[in-house]
Structure formats: structure tokens, C-alpha cells
Amino acid sequence: MTPRDPGATGRPGLLVEELSVDYPGRDSPVHAVDAVSLSVEPGGALVLLGESGSGKTTLARTVLGLPGRNARVTGRIRLGATDLRALTEREFSRVRGSRIGYVPQDPTGSLDPLRRIGPQITEVLRRHRVVTTRRAARDAVPGLLTTAGIPEPERIARSFPHELSGGLRQRAAIALAVACEPELLIADEPTTALDALVRSQILDLFGGLRSRHGIAVLLVTHDLAVARRVGGQVAVMRAGRIVESGPADQVLSRPAHHFTAELVAARAGARR
Numbered sequence: 162m163t164p165r166d167p168g169a170t171g172r173p174g175l176l177v178e179e180l181s182v183d184y185p186g187r188d189s190p191v192h193a194v195d196a197v198s199l200s201v202e203p204g205g206a207l208v209l210l211g212e213s214g215s216g217k218t219t220l221a222r223t224v225l226g227l228p229g230r231n232a233r234v235t236g237r238i239r240l241g242a243t244d245l246r247a248l249t250e251r252e253f254s255r256v257r258g259s260r261i262g263y264v265p266q267d268p269t270g271s272l273d274p275l276r277r278i279g280p281q282i283t284e285v286l287r288r289h290r291v292v293t294t295r296r297a298a299r300d301a302v303p304g305l306l307t308t309a310g311i312p313e314p315e316r317i318a319r320s321f322p323h324e325l326s327g328g329l330r331q332r333a334a335i336a337l338a339v340a341c342e343p344e345l346l347i348a349d350e351p352t353t354a355l356d357a358l359v360r361s362q363i364l365d366l367f368g369g370l371r372s373r374h375g376i377a378v379l380l381v382t383h384d385l386a387v388a389r390r391v392g393g394q395v396a397v398m399r400a401g402r403i404v405e406s407g408p409a410d411q412v413l414s415r416p417a418h419h420f421t422a423e424l425v426a427a428r429a430g431a432r433r
């Protein structure tokens with residue numbers, strides 16, 4: 162991957178304005194996301210922090226263009242100069258994987274269990290025309306696996322997902338997500354299934370992708386420790402709304418909103 166100057170465009174990588182997502186409910190609509198505005202600049206990180214059901218995943222999936230068929234979406238979403246809400250489904254499928262990478266909680270959600278890691282990456286590179294020949298795609302694989310912190314990339318490229326540890330599988334999923342050098346990487350609870358050491362290593366990897374490649378990271382978590390480790394900005398969500406946002410160390414050390422204070426206190430209580 163080539164380094165990109167994080168501030169080169171001088172404009173926010175991702176800009177979300179007044180975004181609302183409703184689903185039909187039994188009696189009245191469910192306001193899963195309610196008039197949310199946020200931005201993530203190139204090379205920056207925004208952690209969406211909140212309890213289960215607060216709307217984090219719905220927000221992330223809507224930015225990915227996958228809010229669900231029954232969703233009613235209003236508001237604006239821009240990536241660089243592109244109005245994502247104006248794209249057709251066909252146009253959006255070209256943006257996903259090339260300009261927006263996605264890392265799910267469970268890497269088996271993005272890796273094909275029946276194919277070796279290497280061919281999965283070459284297929285993405287060729288589908289999005291990052292390279293034109295099979296040979297060039299194959300040559301790019303070890304470097305991409307190395308970028309994702311994978312040792313022995315040639316051996317891993319020949320492995321099937323089930324032959325890898327959970328941490329290596331998640332790294333392979335990250336390599337797949339950043340293969341086309343996206344401007345934005347969306348990660349939804351990417352470390353929940355991993356042990357503490359591997360979790361820290363993966364979160365540090367996101368830091369490297371930000372600083373060295375200028376990728377903007379939008380990370381969804383319910384875990385305060387993850388938000389602290391990622392650093393950057395935090396937006397605390399509750400019932401579809403952002404109740405507080407700002408630099409992670411500030412928001413998590415000196416919360417201004419009582420709900421954030423409760424989250425911090427609950428975490429401190431759980432550690433005692």
C-alpha cells in the first residue's frame with residue numbers, strides 16, 4: 162500500500178449530517194438513528210460507543226449503504242466529494258470494498274471458508290480493478306498481509322480461514338478490507354471475540370492504517386477500554402442519538418453527560 166497524506170484533501174473524509182433511520186415498529190416507527198451528525202477526517206478515528214440497541218450498528222450499516230430493505234433513511238452522507246445517498250445500488254457496490262472497507266465482528270462474515278486467503282484478496286483487487294493482471298494481484302498479496310501485521314504472509318496466503326487463529330483470521334479480514342486502499346474503514350465490534358493481547362494488537366493496527374495510509378476509521382463498540390485504546394474522537398450514543406462527543410481522553414476522563422458518566426462508572430465498578 163502507498164502512504165497517503167492524511168490531510169491532503171483538506172476536507173472531512175466522512176461527513177454525516179442529520180441522519181435518521183427509522184424501521185417500522187408494531188405500533189410506531191423505531192427511531193434507530195435520530196438526527197445524527199458526525200465527521201471523520203482522513204487519518205482520523207471516530208469511535209461510536211454505546212449500549213446494545215443504541216443504534217451504532219444501524220448507523221454504520223447505513224454509511225455502508227446497507228440499512229436494510231425496511232429502513233426509512235433521511236439526511237446526508239458524504240465521502241470526500243461523493244454524495245453517498247445519491248448513489249444507485251450498483252454504484253454503491255463499487256464504493257463498498259474500494260472506497261469503504263468493512264471489518265465485521267466475526268471475520269467469517271467477510272472471509273469465504275472454502276477458499277484460501279490469497280485468492281480471496283486477489284479477487285477483490287481484480288474486481289475493483291486495482292490491478293489489471295492476475296500476476297500483479299498475486300504479487301500484491303504478501304505486502305497486503307504484512308500491512309495487516311501478518312507474519313509469514315506467503316504461508317498464510319495459502320491457508321484456509323479455518324487453519325488460522327482468531328487473531329490471524331481477523332487480520333486477514335482487515336487485509337481484505339484495506340486491499341483497495343479505501344478512504345474509510347468501518348469496523349463493527351472488531352475485537353469482541355479476541356483475547357486481551359490480540360485485541361490491543363488489532364486496535365494498534367488500526368492506528369498504523371490511519372497514520373501511515375491516511376485511512377479514516379469509524380469503529381463501533383460497547384467497550385470503553387476499546388474506545389480508550391483507539392483514541393481519536395468518541396461519540397456516545399443512546400437511543401439513536403449522540404449524547405456527547407469529543408476527544409476520547411477528554412470524554413472518557415471528564416464526561417459532560419450523565420449517561421457517559423454512568424458508562425464510565427459501570428466500567429470502573431466491573432473492574433473492582
Ligand SMILES: Nc1ncnc2c1ncn2[C@@H]1O[C@H](COP(=O)(O)OP(=O)(O)OP(=O)(O)O)[C@@H](O)[C@H]1O
Pocket residue numbers: 184185191192193211212213214215216217218219220228229231383
Ligand atoms: N432491520 C431492522 N428492522 C427493525 N428494527 C431494527 C432493524 N435493525 C435494527 N433495528 C432496531 O434499531 C435499534 C438499534 O439497533 P442497532 O443494532 O443499531 O443497535 P446497536 O447499538 O448496534 O446494538 P448492538 O450492539 O446490540 O448491535 C434497535 O431497537 C433494533 O431493534
